Amino acid sequence: MERPLTQHIHPDGTTRTLREYVKEGGYRCLERLAAGLAPKDVQRLVTEAGLRGRGGGGFRTGTKWSFVPMGPDAPKPKYIVANGDEMEPGTFKDRVLMEGDPHGLVEGMILAGYAIDAEIGYIFLRGEYHLSAQRLNQAIAEAYAEGYLGKPLPGTGFRFDLHLHASAGRYICGEETALINALEGKRAVPRAKPPFPQTVGLWGQPTIVQNVETLYNLPHIINHGADWYHRLSRTQDGGTKIYGISGRVTNPGWWELPLGITARELLERHARGMADGVRFRGLLPGGISTAFMTEEHLDLPMDFSSIPPEIGRLGTGTMIILDDQTCPVGFVLNLEKFFARESCGWCTPCREGLPWVAKLLTSFEAGRATSDDLSLLEMHAKWLAPGHTFCGLAPGAMAPLQSALKYFHDDFERHITSGGCPWSRKSAQRRILV
Amino acid sequence: MLSEIERRELEDAVKSYPDKRGAAIDALLTIQRRRGWISDDSLLEIAKFLEVTAEDLDSVATFYNLVFRKPVGRHVAFMCDSISCWIKGCEQVQEQIKKLYDVDLGQTTSDGRLTVLPIACLGQCERAPAVMIDQDVYGDVTPEKIEQIVEKYK
Numbered sequence: 001m002e003r004p005l006t007q008h009i010h011p012d013g014t015t016r017t018l019r020e021y022v023k024e025g026g027y028r029c030l031e032r033l034a035a036g037l038a039p040k041d042v043q044r045l046v047t048e049a050g051l052r053g054r055g056g057g058g059f060r061t062g063t064k065w066s067f068v069p070m071g072p073d074a075p076k077p078k079y080i081v082a083n084g085d086e087m088e089p090g091t092f093k094d095r096v097l098m099e100g101d102p103h104g105l106v107e108g109m110i111l112a113g114y115a116i117d118a119e120i121g122y123i124f125l126r127g128e129y130h131l132s133a134q135r136l137n138q139a140i141a142e143a144y145a146e147g148y149l150g151k152p153l154p155g156t157g158f159r160f161d162l163h164l165h166a167s168a169g170r171y172i173c174g175e176e177t178a179l180i181n182a183l184e185g186k187r188a189v190p191r192a193k194p195p196f197p198q199t200v201g202l203w204g205q206p207t208i209v210q211n212v213e214t215l216y217n218l219p220h221i222i223n224h225g226a227d228w229y230h231r232l233s234r235t236q237d238g239g240t241k242i243y244g245i246s247g248r249v250t251n252p253g254w255w256e257l258p259l260g261i262t263a264r265e266l267l268e269r270h271a272r273g274m275a276d277g278v279r280f281r282g283l284l285p286g287g288i289s290t291a292f293m294t295e296e297h298l299d300l301p302m303d304f305s306s307i308p309p310e311i312g313r314l315g316t317g318t319m320i321i322l323d324d325q326t327c328p329v330g331f332v333l334n335l336e337k338f339f340a341r342e343s344c345g346w347c348t349p350c351r352e353g354l355p356w357v358a359k360l361l362t363s364f365e366a367g368r369a370t371s372d373d374l375s376l377l378e379m380h381a382k383w384l385a386p387g388h389t390f391c392g393l394a395p396g397a398m399a400p401l402q403s404a405l406k407y408f409h410d411d412f413e414r415h416i417t418s419g420g421c422p423w424s425r426k427s428a429q430r431r432i433l434v
Numbered sequence: 435m436l437s438e439i440e441r442r443e444l445e446d447a448v449k450s451y452p453d454k455r456g457a458a459i460d461a462l463l464t465i466q467r468r469r470g471w472i473s474d475d476s477l478l479e480i481a482k483f484l485e486v487t488a489e490d491l492d493s494v495a496t497f498y499n500l501v502f503r504k505p506v507g508r509h510v511a512f513m514c515d516s517i518s519c520w521i522k523g524c525e526q527v528q529e530q531i532k533k534l535y536d537v538d539l540g541q542t543t544s545d546g547r548l549t550v551l552p553i554a555c556l557g558q559c560e561r562a563p564a565v566m567i568d569q570d571v572y573g574d575v576t577p578e579k580i581e582q583i584v585e586k587y588k
Contacts, residue, residue, distance in 0.1 A: 089516035089555035122450075127463070127500045128512070128556055130569040163450040168459050169499035171554055185451070185458030185484070187493045203452055246518035246559035253560045288517055318559070320517055334520045342554060344497075 002232055003256040004220040005213070005240060009100035015135045018142045021103040027148055029107070029222040033114060034155030037222070039070070042115040046218065048226035050238035054093075055083055055174075055211030056287060056315045058237075058304035067198035068116045068206050078118035079207040081183070082109055082215055084125040084132070085167060085174040088287035089338060090320040093242040094212040096254055098125075098132035101216075102139035106162065108215030110148060111222060113160045116208055121162045124179055124209075127169045136164050171342035175391050176209040178344065189346040190391040213242060235260035235303045243302065245271040247321030248278045254318070260301040263293065266319065278323035282407060286315025288335045289396030291403035292322070312399065327423035328408040329415055332401055333361035339397035347390035353380055354397060364412065367420030374412055378405060436479050440468060444483055454484045458494050462501050471502040499553065507542040507549040509587040512566040516555035519563035523576075527563055530577035531584070548587065 008016055008024050021027070033042075047062025069075065082105060086094040098105060109121045125133055140162055143149045152159045170188055172178045177191035180202050201207025217239055221229050229238040237259055243266055244254040250272035257266075263283060267273065274280050282292045285302060291312030293300070300307055304314055322331055340354035357380050363369045381402040384394040405412065414422050436444070447460035461480050466472055472480075472495055474488075481491040495501045513528050528539065531550060535543050542549040558564035561573025565583070572583050 086557050087554050090518050090559050091555070092557040092559050095557045126557075127498075128553065128566060131571075165450070165460070166463070167498070168463060168501050169554065170497060182459070183451075183456065185455040185486075185494065187497050244560060246562060247521050252562075284517075320521075320559070323521075326521055331517065331521070334515075334517050338516055338554065 001258070003240060004224075004232070005097065005104070005216050005242065006100070006256040009096070013099070015099065016101045016103065018103055018139070018146070021101070025223065026103055026219070027107055027146075029111065029219050030148065030153055032222060033153060033158070036155075039115050039117055042111060042222065045226055046115065046221055049221045049229040050226075050233075050236065051214065051217055051221060051229070052237050052304050053211055054213035054217075054241065054317070056088065056289065056313075058314065061210070061214060064198065064208060064210075065116050067196065068118075068208060069199065070117060074117065075205055077120050078116060078205055079202045080109060080113045080116065080118040080121045081179065081202065081207060081209045082121070082123040082212050083174060083176065083179060083209050084123055084129070084212045085179060086129070086212070087126055087169075087171045087174055087342075088289065088316055088318075089335070090246055090284065091244070091287045091316045091318045092246075093244055093254060093316065093318055095129055095132060096242065097212060097216055098129065099135055102132075102135040103143070104216045104219065105136065105212060106139050106143045106148070108218045109162055110153075110160050111218040112208065112210060112215055114153075114156070114158055115218075116206070117158075118206075118208065119158075119160060121160060122183060122202075123162070123164045124173070124183060125164060125166050126173075127167045129166075133164065133166050140164060170344075171338075172344040172391075172393060175393065178391070179209060180207065187344075189344045192390075233259040233303075235301055235305060237304050241302075241317050243270075244318035245321060246318070247283075248275040248323045248326070249273065249321055250275055260303040260306065262299050263302055263319070264298040266302070267298070267321070271321075274321075274323060278325045280321065281324050281326075281328070282322040284315075284320045284322075284400060285312060286317045286319065288320070288338065289392075289399055290315035291399040292407055293403075294407050312403065325423070327365075327421050328404055328411050329361060329364050330421060330423065332404045333358065333365060335400050336361055336397060339393065343393060349384055349389045350391075350394035353384045354394060356380065357384075357397075357401065364415040365421050365424075367415070367418075369416050371416060374405075374416070377401065377412075381405065436465075436483065437468075440465060441483070444480075448484075455486055458484060458486070458491060459498070459501075462491075462495055462498075466502060471505050477503075499551075505542075507546050509547060509568055510549045510551060511584065512551055512553035512556070513539070514554075514556040514558070514562070514564045514566070515552045518555070518559035522562040524563035526577050527565065527575050527580050530580050534581055535584070548584065 051061040053059045173182045178188045182188035197207045241259045282294045336358045340358045343350045345351045381398045386395040447457040481488040556564045
């Protein structure tokens with residue numbers, strides 16, 4: 001089984017050096033550009049490969065690029081931005097890549113820049129990833145010294161500059177237009193769309209914002225071609241995916257696997273099943289802005305095409321497992337508190353609605369909830385649905401809530417009838433045991 | 435007044451952006467590294483350097499979790515309280531810190547040694563619960579282990 005993104009990452013946590021990177025085939029696709037591979041050829045290869053955005057949206061990279069104005073009359077400069085603001089709870093895949101193989105991101109950025117003829121790139125990194133920052137800064141300095149950055153690439157005339165921007169910690173910066181405001185030094189609230197960043201983005205110029213893991217795929221697609229890339233995957237979308245599992249499982253961790261592996265294989269084979277003494281109840285497939293899936297969904301391929309929209313979506317591919325010793329209402333309360341705290345406050349439904357949801361869930365945990373509160377929660381899931389808010393934060397927050405109300409309805413009811421959280425005494429005991 | 439070194443660092447930071455304002459976050463974090471936090475005076479000096487109003491810069495400074503507009507202790511413990519850490523008992527770790535150092539979330543110990551703050555998912559979910567002290571990340575933290583970890587920071 002091929003693992004192009006991670007096979008050379010050191011298991012001991014040290015970083016892959018420039019020397020190793022080049023020896024193992026790194027920066028080789030720049031020779032292909034020199035040999036005559038034009039930007040439109042790179043775009044075509046990536047489109048044929050079926051690469052889809054790994055940040056959670058699953059948008060087709062080739063399609064995203066196709067909206068960028070090209071040719072001699074296109075505005076200059078254009079920008080390419082790596083979205084490394086990995087703050088989606090439960091998600092740690094981009095950190096693994098940036099810490100383990102920083103040159104892979106530099107090369108991916110050069111290629112993406114070349115494909116859309118963007119001469120300037122930024123890596124937008126969340127402020128808490130100090131080790132990633134240190135290693136990326138070193139990789140960028142080395143790439144400048146070697147002439148991959150800052151000088152015209154041989155045979156192409158294309159020159160690319162790359163900067164690292166360390167942010168200061170705010171979840172909304174992962175939203176691409178908020179990220180653009182953040183990079184411009186403004187308060188990071190989202191912008192209205194249209195215009196879309198592909199035509200009017202950073203400082204008003206055409207801009208592509210792309211997830212870190214997506215960018216790591218580019219050198220491999222260019223080196224090995226679209227057919228090879230499709231063969232890596234089990235489904236119609238190409239490539240591998242970095243999956244992860246956290247929660248009470250035997251072996252929490254991350255694995256690069258063919259796109260389309262089932263949740264059951266991930267949970268049973270790779271995470272080696274549930275931890276001693278707990279049983280599986282549900283999972284969030286990729287970060288906390290995705291809907292719960294339960295036992296009946298475990299054999300669905302975990303990709304961008306196979307999960308029916310009425311059930312949910314893959315998101316970031318890093319799963320969080322809910323076990324039977326953990327209260328589903330308390331679980332969802334934790335999520336909604338996060339969303340309420342991280343709402344940027346720009347639009348009213350999100351600013352006011354999310355704290356209200358958190359308050360309602362708190363009343364369930366405290367034993368003060370009535371059946372009216374249950375209806376209020378259900379109404380919020382509609383009031384904060386897509387189309388009612390300025391960006392995707394609040395609708396994302398409603399995905400786990402709405403699905404929890406569906407799958408764990410009895411547990412919500414039990415909080416009302418038993419006047420509090422049935423788990424609280426159990427969890428107190430568990431605390432003593434663990 | 436910005437010191438000579440601070441001014442040089444800010445001038446270096448703005449080089450990555452087509453206009454000075456782009457470096458707002460870099461500038462705030464740079465000065466915070468030197469002075470510990472962003473006082474009103476610091477904010478005014480940075481705003482002047484970036485050629486923006488203090489109010490405008492404050493709307494940025496107050497937006498972010500890692501920009502401190504109040505003084506903090508010599509060390510800052512960031513307690514991840516997102517879902518994977520919550521499942522694995524981050525609340526018990528925080529209770530233990532409270533017991534040991536008499537400090538709640540958002541507070542600083544009376545000797546000015548340690549500020550304790552909540553933080554959004556630190557991306558260490560496979561080794562939850564996680565705590566970051568200053569720039570050092572610790573995973574698989576337990577109430578038993580936390581004292582030994584904090585004791586490294588005097």
